[in-house]
Amino acid sequence: MCPNQNADSLPSERSEMVQVPLDGSAPVNANGKRGTSVKVHGFQGYVHTQERSNPYAPRPSDFLSNISNFNIIESTLREGEQFANAFFDTKTKIAIAKALDAFGVEYIELTSPAASEQSRLDCEAICKLGLKAKILTHIRCHMDDARIAVATGVDGVDVVIGTSSFLREFSHGKDMAYITKTAIEVIDFVKSKNIEVRFSSEDSFRSDLVDLLSIYQTVDKVGVHRVGIADTVGCANPRQVYDLIRTLRGVVGCDIEVHLHNDTGMAIANAYTALEAGATHIDTSVLGIGERVGITPLGGLIACLYAANPEYVKNKYNLPMLREIENLVAEAVEVNIPFMNPITGYCAFTHKAGIHAKAILNNPSTYEILKPEDFGLTRYVSIGHRLTGWNAVKSRAEQLTLDMTDDEIKDATAKIKELADVRTQSMDDVDSLLRIYHSGIQSGELAVGQKEALDRLLRRHREEAHLSQSA
Numbered sequence: 001m002c003p004n005q006n007a008d009s010l011p012s013e014r015s016e017m018v019q020v021p022l023d024g025s026a027p028v029n030a031n032g033k034r035g036t037s038v039k040v041h042g043f044q045g046y047v048h049t050q051e052r053s054n055p056y057a058p059r060p061s062d063f064l065s066n067i068s069n070f071n072i073i074e075s076t077l078r079e080g081e082q083f084a085n086a087f088f089d090t091k092t093k094i095a096i097a098k099a100l101d102a103f104g105v106e107y108i109e110l111t112s113p114a115a116s117e118q119s120r121l122d123c124e125a126i127c128k129l130g131l132k133a134k135i136l137t138h139i140r141c142h143m144d145d146a147r148i149a150v151a152t153g154v155d156g157v158d159v160v161i162g163t164s165s166f167l168r169e170f171s172h173g174k175d176m177a178y179i180t181k182t183a184i185e186v187i188d189f190v191k192s193k194n195i196e197v198r199f200s201s202e203d204s205f206r207s208d209l210v211d212l213l214s215i216y217q218t219v220d221k222v223g224v225h226r227v228g229i230a231d232t233v234g235c236a237n238p239r240q241v242y243d244l245i246r247t248l249r250g251v252v253g254c255d256i257e258v259h260l261h262n263d264t265g266m267a268i269a270n271a272y273t274a275l276e277a278g279a280t281h282i283d284t285s286v287l288g289i290g291e292r293v294g295i296t297p298l299g300g301l302i303a304c305l306y307a308a309n310p311e312y313v314k315n316k317y318n319l320p321m322l323r324e325i326e327n328l329v330a331e332a333v334e335v336n337i338p339f340m341n342p343i344t345g346y347c348a349f350t351h352k353a354g355i356h357a358k359a360i361l362n363n364p365s366t367y368e369i370l371k372p373e374d375f376g377l378t379r380y381v382s383i384g385h386r387l388t389g390w391n392a393v394k395s396r397a398e399q400l401t402l403d404m405t406d407d408e409i410k411d412a413t414a415k416i417k418e419l420a421d422v423r424t425q426s427m428d429d430v431d432s433l434l435r436i437y438h439s440g441i442q443s444g445e446l447a448v449g450q451k452e453a454l455d456r457l458l459r460r461h462r463e464e465a466h467l468s469q470s471a
């Protein structure tokens with residue numbers, strides 16, 4: 001289990017972690033340190049101060065940037081259903097839709113009602129939930145699909161058709177003239193029902209630029225609400241995304257959505273760049289699930305945009321819900337949350353090396369761009385290993401209310417390192433070493449630097465513990 005998953009009860013195998021205090025307002029204190037001295041669960045330390053200038057914040061020169069003005073089209077219940085492991089029954093779809101709505105996503109995209117009878121019924125059922133999020137469904141550029149879609153009660157229809165030569169030749173076999181004519185017909189029809197309509201070109205980055213811009217211009221003129229760019233095969237890099245969106249921004253007046261696959265691991269960076277270039281809507285799925293390795297993950301995108309403008313993202317979304325939504329979806333599709341997942345990964349807020357630990361204990365902003373408490377999570381400092389340092393050990397001794405001088409702490413740290421050179425020490429190991437060291441000092445059996453005396457003491461305590469266990 002991840003330390004972030006249960007802040008209060010640490011699992012034993014992670015018990016070398018120390019809880020570090022939560023956030024709060026933070027004036028400069030009497031020692032000239034930034035931050036407020038706080039005591040949380042017996043631990044004395046410093047909380048975050050006001051952020052210094054944020055290097056990720058949009059620059060005034062980014063006049064097109066929507067980094068702080070975007071919408072999420074959450075497609076776990078459409079793209080996510082295309083993930084190899086996914087099967088969502090009606091109850092699970094409803095649970096996911098409600099959770100995403102409570103989180104605050106602006107749109108929820110559902111599988112085409114043309115896919116199967118149950119897909120159609122589920123679409124109708126979710127439309128009837130009365131969620132705040134707008135409900136979209138995703139269809140082929142075809143009047144038959146459009147008729148079924150508008151009858152479900154959705155707030156909008158996302159229409160897609162491949163425009164690359166690959167898809168024109170090997171998927172639907174239609175040329176640009178046919179695509180344009182059908183697109184206009186479908187858009188007019190959906191608009192006549194007074195709901196939103198989006199037109200998207202599948203495989204945009206392998207499509208001819210002139211074809212793309214001319215069809216987008218045409219659908220913009222007939223009043224489509226959004227156009228969509230799709231990196232269907234995950235081939236685009238951030239510069240290509242920036243260039244295409246920036247060019248499109250100059251050609252259409254409507255909103256611009258982007259849908260980015262993650263085949264080369266670029267999906268979050270590409271989404272960020274798309275917003276910088278003027279895109280307005282980003283498609284996501286929880287944990288990024290979708291065809292192959294999926295698309296821009298909701299949590300990763302949130303991490304990235306929070307880093308750019310924490311207040312905007314905090315006000316817009318219920319961030320502490322992220323972990324619950326990811327757990328819900330992970331369970332539904334039978335996968336684990338990856339250890340390196342932004343925000344909710346096992347180690348996302350765990351600090352280990354002594355140099356990091358010291359600075360984090362003084363001010364968490366030194367090594368954290370995301371504040372765990374904003375996501376309902378807790379940070380940890382790992383102590384019982386060979387990379388530890390005396391500052392981290394001192395903080396633990398203070399937490400245990402053991403009064404020790406710096407020299408004594410350094411002495412005990414050297415012993416922890418010696419033991420950790422053989423195997424990582426649990427928090428219980430570290431605690432008992434500190435307690436034995438402290439009582440040895442108190443009783444006069446030990447002084448700083450008396451390595452053999454400390455070894456003797458530790459051996460004696462181990463034997464006593466062994467005897468009391470076997471008695």
Ligand SMILES: CC(=O)SCCNC(=O)CCNC(=O)[C@H](O)C(C)(C)COP(=O)(O)OP(=O)(O)OC[C@H]1O[C@@H](n2cnc3c(N)ncnc32)[C@H](O)[C@@H]1OP(=O)(O)O
Nearest residue numbers: 112114115116140141142160161162171172173202232291
């Ligand atoms: C990149 C993406 O992820 S796009 C979204 C993908 N989503 C889905 O595929 C939804 C689930 N799909 C399904 O349930 C089925 O594929 C259906 C119901 C849509 C179609 O099923 P079938 O009629 O059996 O056709 P099949 O799936 O074999 O082939 C797709 C058909 O749609 C046509 N087609 C493919 N893309 C499009 C498009 N964007 N617009 C219009 N027609 C299209 C193909 O030419 C083919 O038509 P054909 O029957 O004349 O050969």
Ligand SMILES: O=C(O)CCC(=O)C(=O)O
Nearest residue numbers: 160200202228230232259
């Ligand atoms: O409708 C879209 O914009 C994207 C469709 C899709 O899933 C893709 O192209 O990968």
Ligand SMILES: [Zn+2]
Nearest residue numbers: 079232259290
């Ligand atoms: Zn996709």
